[in-house]
């Protein structure tokens with residue numbers, strides 16, 4: 001009997017663990033180590049953040065689901081990996097620290113035959129002074145990155161609405177809290193949900209709403225923007241995004257690195273090198289992401305973190321990390337199997353893998369401050385990668401070490417994103433977008449780098465219905481309810 | 490004095506220099522976004538496209 005250990009019970013890790021457990025049956029053991037007791041459908045945190053959903057509607061307990069799937073579950077965080085074992089044993093192992101109330105702080109080692117790192121991002125609030133400490137959100141701004149953050153954001157939003165009802169104007173600042181952030185899509189969705197809620201509450205006229213982001217143009221989304229067919233034209237997402245903002249009277253500031261956050265005020269630097277301040281009453285600023293800080297040690301106990309992980313803390317996989325300047329970047333730089341090049345029994349899935357480089361054009365201010373979005377690894381790619389990795393590991397375990405690995409390159413896969421505004425069935429709208437492929441391939445699709453038959457964006461009720469369906473479908477699937485394997489990632 | 494012609498969806502162009510350089514949907518485009526029959530058709534079309542994208546990605 002061999003053992004697969006999956007670190008992280010989020011979108012990628014849950015997908016890997018549940019498929020592996022199904023495919024391997026009782027022949028082998030699947031173990032999940034994750035600090036969270038609940039699974040969270042993160043995209044719906046946006047609705048929690050405007051008070052349209054409760055935390056309970058977007059989360060569920062992992063323990064009964066893992067018990068049903070025959071998965072061994074440790075509510076703990078991984079601290080380090082020893083891929084060569086220790087002096088008296090060749091068996092690789094991970095060291096974990098429990099986070100559950102009954103065992104909090106206790107450490108343990110778990111041996112593995114195969115390891116999948118799906119630990120997602122560290123929400124690196126500490127990268128911007130005043131935005132937070134380490135991965136802890138600070139006191140001046142709100143976040144929707146976790147369900148608890150979103151509950152807090154919703155409370156602050158209600159306070160702001162009450163103030164406006166009492167006659168005090170409020171300034172809303174939504175976007176990215178650092179020059180190297182990703183996940184602009186989440187902030188984009190949140191700003192339009194806020195705008196919708198303020199209208200609904202009858203206080204829109206009392207609010208100034210402003211977008212601030214590190215994108216060099218509106219609609220970059222960390223993917224260098226996208227082109228889509230609209231009304232007989234092929235247009236840039238810049239036009240699409242600017243139109244949405246102008247229609248809803250939402251101002252924007254782009255190419256911005258937030259350098260400091262204080263009570264009611266941020267300091268920023270722009271791509272042209274100028275600096276300034278912006279005041280706010282309510283701010284939701286997405287933090288930059290980093291790896292979760294796992295350490296790695298060799299057999300002698302020496303630190304080999306630099307061998308296993310990239311400087312940003314994400315795990316090295318089969319990507320081309322030596323592509324050099326922007327002009328040389330190719331779609332083929334992106335990983336296909338997510339296998340660690342040094343230790344072949346280790347894989348990374350979802351946000352946890354180190355991308356070869358960013359997707360957007362690299363930019364920095366004349367002062368040398370990099371201001372560009374880092375690459376997004378949204379839910380759909382994270383799920384697809386998680387499943388491909390599960391396939392590979394299962395084949396390695398059942399067919400032997402020469403089994404062919406499964407592939408899932410982000411330069412050959414699409415992503416669907418639905419950014420809704422409002423939650424009602426007939427009074428909300430949404431921008432439904434698909435992009436294919438996520439990483440543009442200018443050799444295959446000269447011009448836009450993408451297939452414009454399958455890269456599109458559209459605003460309307462239809463996208464809004466899709467968002468509702470996705471919410472229920474993905475929670476149904478993650479709970480492993482009957483027929484769950486038929487629902488695609 | 491000539492009469493004022495107020496087109497509601499054009500008002501935002503004047504609010505900000507950046508707004509005036511982009512496109513803002515007119516009344517018809519806005520109506521279609523919430524027209525249930527049209528949106529049902531678009532729902533089918535978007536779903537089919539998304540299923541193809543999902544299929545191509547696996």
Ligand SMILES: Cc1cc2nc3c(=O)[nH]c(=O)nc-3n(C[C@H](O)[C@H](O)[C@H](O)COP(=O)(O)OP(=O)(O)OC[C@H]3O[C@@H](n4cnc5c(N)ncnc54)[C@H](O)[C@@H]3O)c2cc1C
Nearest residue numbers: 008009010011012042043078119120186350351377378379
């Ligand atoms: C507000 C918001 C809205 C979004 N909306 C969309 C959307 O509409 N569509 C879309 O496609 N994507 C969306 N995304 C992105 C999507 O949520 C991510 O792409 C996806 O969650 C990434 O999956 P993952 O498994 O890599 O990371 P996660 O889902 O974050 O999972 C990582 C897991 O690892 C665990 N972990 C952390 N540290 C350790 C450790 N040391 N040891 C073990 N486990 C650890 C975490 O607790 C977590 O369970 C959104 C993101 C946000 C923040």
